[in-house]
Amino acid sequence: QPVTEEPSALAPPAAKPKSAVFYRHLRLDFPAIVRGEGSYLILDDGRRILDASGGAAVACIGHSDARVGEAIMSQIKSASYCATLLYTSTVCEQLCRLLVDSTNGQMARAYIVCSGSEAMEASLKLARQYFLEKTQPEPQRTHFIARHQSYHGNTLGALAVGGHKSRRLPYEPILSTNVSHVSPCYAYRGKKAGESDAEYVVRLADELDAEFQRVGPEKVCAFVAEPVVGGALGAVPSVPGYFKAIQAVCRKYGALFICDEVMCGMGRTGSLHAWQQEEGVFPDIQTYGKCLGGGYQPIAGILASHEIIDTISKGSGAFVTGHTYQGHPVSCAAALAVQHIVAEENLLANVSELGPYLGELLTKRLGDHPYVGDIRGRGFFWGIELVEDKATARPFPPKANVAMEIIDLGLKGADYSVALYPGSGTADGVSGDHVILAPMFNASRAEIETIAD
Ligand code: PLP
Structure with missing residues (x-):
């Protein structure tokens, strides 16, 4: 060689x-x-x-790949920037349409940012805003439950939901206190000797249920988890039935399920979205990042369900967040080219x-x-x-x-x-x-x- x-x-x-x-x-x-x-x-x-x-x-x-290079250059020559407070761009519309259509009708709209951390921040804000507008005048769902040893990004909101102790430690005083953590589905270390997958799933779902009870179910905004845990544990898929059971607990208490697919999504595990391999599982909000643009441009984002989009459309009518470079047309052009190559080949x-x-x-x-x-x-x-x-x-x-x-x-x-x-x-x-x-x-x-x- x-x-x-x-x-x-x-x-x-x-x-x-x-x-x-x-x-x-x-x-x-x-x-x-x-x-x-x-x-x-x-x-x-x-x-x-x-x-x-x-x-x-x-x-x-x-x-x-020269084809992505050409798509980027061609976008720069036609429209190099889009101020999203005033406009959308055709290329961002095309990318978001592709993303929405890839969810079998589950998701209503997509939002594009520059990094996975921004995507996680947007997910947390969207979840909070959804409940603020749905439960007025007494919004009280302010608590997030995530999992130990998890990583959801490096900005402070994303670090706050993350359960990685050493990454949180230096910033602890300014991280939100409205977060708690339950065990991840980590069969290698978490499953007891002789325990079946089904028994393990019941135990983890019971632990989540108990955490809802401890916090007060009416206070929980969302549960956050990666379908296949990436950097925090090292490519750990859950055992069959885990996410269905977890989703059932969230639904029982009216909380949202935020699926972090920044690392495991956009085809990495064999389906465009990792949740599509979990039978009967449909997140309310989903993040994606890395493989969306394949590294050619900084790009990530979220998808939101019909219920969330309809509620905010009928309420304030505006998602209260924003970044200068959100929906950047050149990043969108790169991601579209990458996704076309993934599909065509x-x-x-x-x-x-x-x-x-x-x-x-x-x-x-x-x-x-x-x-x-x-x-x-x-x-x-x-x-x-x-x-x-x-x-x-x-x-x-x-x-x-x-x-x-x-x-x-x-x-x-x-x-x-x-x-x-x-x-x-x-x-x-x-x-x-x-x-x-x-x-x-x-x-x-x-x-x-x-x-x-
Ligand atoms: N969420 C997960 C699961 C990640 O693996 C990462 C990054 O590795 C992030 C969020 C943050 O993404 P970024 O580094 O693009 O901000």
Whole structure:
């Protein structure tokens, strides 16, 4: 397998200048990406990396597809910006129509922003506004229930619903107190010995029911969860029947169900929306992000149900939020081009066909490894959980930074260079380190085999 490219062809700078950027890690010297080619990234030191995670499960049709580039340029030449207080744009209308039509009539309208965090903020605000307008003059549904070890974005409202203790900790005093958390559906660590899936589902639904009772059912605005948990736990699908049971609890108490599909949505798990694989489950509000634009432009958004849109249309008539770059026409053009490629090339069939094959290969190669506790996933979204002790599922101490070590080894491989996505375990040992694999939707069988190798 050729994995390096002649450095001379890339003309790297003689001495790398000190970075002017500041990301999360100020002391690390990151390699720079010179260009992308389909499933590969080419770095300034000549390395050719097989991108097995598309960053944080973002890139999905491959890097640097000229067709998306043309769509972006053509949009810039025709209409480069749209002030959404006064206008809509044809391209945003087309994208939102495509999104609404993809929900089998469940959702009424779509709203486009620049990031998953903004999408989560919009979901929380929309849920609050819905109840404000529905229950006037005495609005009291102000409480959100989410799940432990969850991540729903990095802005303060999104962090407030998130259940990731270490990410919340530095901001705790300014995060909302109207949030509480219940257990996630995390079979590897959550299911008791000898417990069936059905028994586990009943136990989790009972826990949610009890939390509604504790808070006061009339105070709960919405329950927030990811259908397949991404970065916080490492590609964890729920057991069959979980979301149906959870939805039933929400409906029983008149609360909304907000489905966060920023990471697992837009085809990543084999259907355009991950909730479409949960029988009888229909969210009231849904977020989407990463694979909508496949990384070509910053774009994300939400879909809202008919009931919510009708209530606000008949009430104030306006969704009270907004951002300068919402519904950006160039981002919409990029996302439309990506979605047309996904549809025209029938890429979700490839995800559905090769996804289980990737799972099989990982299990064959790594299932017996003493440091691999669990391998789980759906479609092209797989997580490998790493443990210090396989028998007891004891995680590595977080300071060992095991996931990051593996990512590093992948990038420096002598025979292969492969990019994976890391996730650290929690300090209290409730979840372990993991590595996420999220190949391009058009990855070939041979690329899937190389990734597993
Ligand atoms: N929700 C989930 C489930 C995510 O995985 C993420 C990002 O990883 C977000 C929200 C926030 O999205 P963004 O990073 O685009 O703000």
